Amino acid sequence: MPLLTGEDGVLAPLYWFLDLWSGLMSWLAGATGLELLQYGFMHRAILVGLCIGVMAPLIGTFLVHRQLALIGDALAHTAFAGVAVGLFLNAVLDLGVSPYLTAVVVAMIAALFIELISEATDAYNDVSMAIVLSTGFALGTTLISLNAGGLAVGVNQFLFGNLSTVSAESAAILLVLFTIVVAVVGLTRNQLLYVTFDETAAAVSGLSVNWYNRIMVMLTALVVVGAMQIMGVILVAAMLVVPVAGASQVSRSFNESLLVSVVLAELAVILGIAASYYGEATAGGVIVLIAVAIYVGAVVIGKVQTAYGEESTPEMGSINVDETDSFGD
Known part of the structure; x- marks a missing residue:
């Protein structure tokens, strides 16, 4: 496994990029005097946060419009089971595998199971999500309770996220x-958009709806595992939903909603990381609180825009009577 993820493995170019990024952040630290830019772990945390700010709304926009907002929670809990599997294998078999890699594998398998349960049993998506969520978290807690080789040590970082634990290896995997x-x-934007807004018409047109549904849930699994590094299992789903919900309040089209949601997510991530560093708080919680505050602000702006639009548009039959009389004259 070190051949795969080590600095001499296939991820070597990504380690080079991380060094380049760290050099840029160090230069910014000297130019701005910001303390949080002086440390290597913060360089990686900021890069991971910026990537999450793009990934999460990119997938979350499709999920929210398909009313699958809670799938992030289900996959986050199964990703936690994947982390537990990796820690267990390392403790028992000394494999040296990254827990984030096992989290990716387990989360993607769980994502496929969510779709397969829905297809095979005609159950609603929330039923299959509930089954997979409870199974995944039960597996994770069982493996941790065995405490093989100190398995429970440091588990809080996976539950709540931790800026200081973003290693070069996990940052490379995130990239x-x-x-x-x-x-x-x-590559699949148009097909995913078609399936999202009119699944029946997409099937009639010849698209493999089930296949694109599977693509969507597997991409969600990848986003969840990536975001879990700083958001933690408990809060990771918020980044899939809250920025998208805020963008929908002020956007007039799908593309505009997608762009605005990315901007709002990046704003929440950057402000959240900075606030958590200087306030010595958990990054995931601060990021979500800021994202919710931005959502509230977007709701207010949306209401003002709607009210202004209604006031500026004259109603039918509202023309002044005196003006019609003058035309008659």
Whole structure:
């Protein structure tokens, strides 16, 4: 496994990029005097946060419009089970595998199971999500309770996220996930959009609806695992939903909603990371609180826009009677 993720493995170019990014952040630290830019772990945390700010709304926009907002919670809990599997294998078999890699594998398998349960049993999506969520978290807690080789040590970082634990290896894995998510969405955007807004028409037109549904849930799994590093299992789903919900209040089209949601997510991530560092608080919780505050602000702006639009548009039959008389004259 070190051949895969080590600095001499296939991820070597990504380690080079991380060094380049760290050099840029160090230069910014000298130019601005910001303390949080002086540390290597913060360089990686900021990069991971910026990637999450793009990935999460990119997938979350499709999920919210398909009323699948809670799938992030289900996959986050199964990703936690994947982390527990990785820790367990390392403790028992000394494999040296990254828990984030096992989290990716388990989360993607769980994502496929959510779709397969829905297809095979005609159950609603929320039923299959509830089954997978409870199974995944039960597996994770069972493995942790065994406490093989100190398995329970440091588990809080996976539950709540931790800026200081974003290693170079996990940041490199996140960059791979980011590339996959952005590339697949870019290639399948039109098909995913068609399936999202009119699944029946998409099926009639010849699209494999089940296949694109599977693509969507697997991409969601990748986003969840990536975001879990700083958001934690408990709060990771918020980044899939809250920025998208805020963008929908002020946007007039799907593309505009997608762009605005990314901007809102990036704003929440950057402000949240900075506030959590200087306030010595958990990053995931601060990021979500800021994202919710931005959502509230977007709701207010949306209401003002709606009210202004209604006032500026004259109602039918509201023309002044005196004006019609003058025309008659």
